[in-house]
Amino acid sequence: MVELQTVEEHSILRSSDLHVYYGKKEALKGITMGFKQGEIAALIGPSGCGKSTYLRTLNRMNDLIPGMTITGNVSFKEKNIYRPKMDIVELRKDIGMVFQQPNPFPFSIYENVAYGLRLTQNIPKQQLDDIVERSLRAAFVWEDVKDKLNKSALSLSGGQQQRVCIARVLAVNPQVILLDEPTSALDPVSSGKIEEMLLELKEKYTLIIVTHNMQQASRISDKTAFFLNGELIEYDQTRKIFSNPAQAATDDYISGRFG
Numbered sequence: 001m002v003e004l005q006t007v008e009e010h011s012i013l014r015s016s017d018l019h020v021y022y023g024k025k026e027a028l029k030g031i032t033m034g035f036k037q038g039e040i041a042a043l044i045g046p047s048g049c050g051k052s053t054y055l056r057t058l059n060r061m062n063d064l065i066p067g068m069t070i071t072g073n074v075s076f077k078e079k080n081i082y083r084p085k086m087d088i089v090e091l092r093k094d095i096g097m098v099f100q101q102p103n104p105f106p107f108s109i110y111e112n113v114a115y116g117l118r119l120t121q122n123i124p125k126q127q128l129d130d131i132v133e134r135s136l137r138a139a140f141v142w143e144d145v146k147d148k149l150n151k152s153a154l155s156l157s158g159g160q161q162q163r164v165c166i167a168r169v170l171a172v173n174p175q176v177i178l179l180d181e182p183t184s185a186l187d188p189v190s191s192g193k194i195e196e197m198l199l200e201l202k203e204k205y206t207l208i209i210v211t212h213n214m215q216q217a218s219r220i221s222d223k224t225a226f227f228l229n230g231e232l233i234e235y236d237q238t239r240k241i242f243s244n245p246a247q248a249a250t251d252d253y254i255s256g257r258f259g
């Protein structure tokens, strides 16, 4: 196989020779790749190829899985996030995560967005109000919720809940946002709004999204990584991956010949 050029200069987040095992099963087989600010990277590949496992290693979401071991390195701004004294709460503020199912807490819309800030800081009410509004605006959901901030977040539609969850991540001022199939539980209109929002957000953040939706990957991402059986087969500009991939396996996958 050709040597992959998967880490560029200026990557804010990168993994080097990352292996993950669940018991004896090797779920990731030496992943080396990097992510830059101002870009959306899509992770694609058939079910079970390791996309979610990889995404979760980037902010240590897998840490508590019994029997999981990890070797290699993930560095954020040139520092190993698996170092012994790493502050995981701080890490997850810097590298936030959005899940497939919207997961608002069972309290008000306002409190959902303020939650992370209240956890770690004592912020005056006016400033908190401003951050909540700014975050909801950035997540394209302010107009929908501005008149009912004290209502339960659970009363919103799935798409609105997902955007509130994204606002919750934005409120703590992250640098990287990991998204694990964030639109797969949503209708096409809600998915479209999230895609629009991600394109706006990418100017300021590094976005990494796992998606099964090829059209979505080609619509919104700058780079695409194709995973297969725990290996990174190809990682390149999205337009190259979808028009002229270097690897036959990538071509077979994006043409729908398997997976």
Ligand SMILES: Nc1ncnc2c1ncn2[C@@H]1O[C@H](COP(=O)(O)OP(=O)(O)OP(=O)(O)O)[C@@H](O)[C@H]1O
Residues within 6 Å of the ligand: 022, 025, 027, 045, 046, 047, 048, 049, 050, 051, 052, 053, 054, 065
């Ligand atoms: N908690 C776990 N314990 C044991 N094995 C696991 C665990 N999580 C994932 N695996 C295994 O690791 C491999 C990679 O799974 P992973 O969920 O990362 O793949 P994926 O590409 O995200 O799949 P999907 O697209 O279906 O979500 C699979 O073989 C899966 O069965």
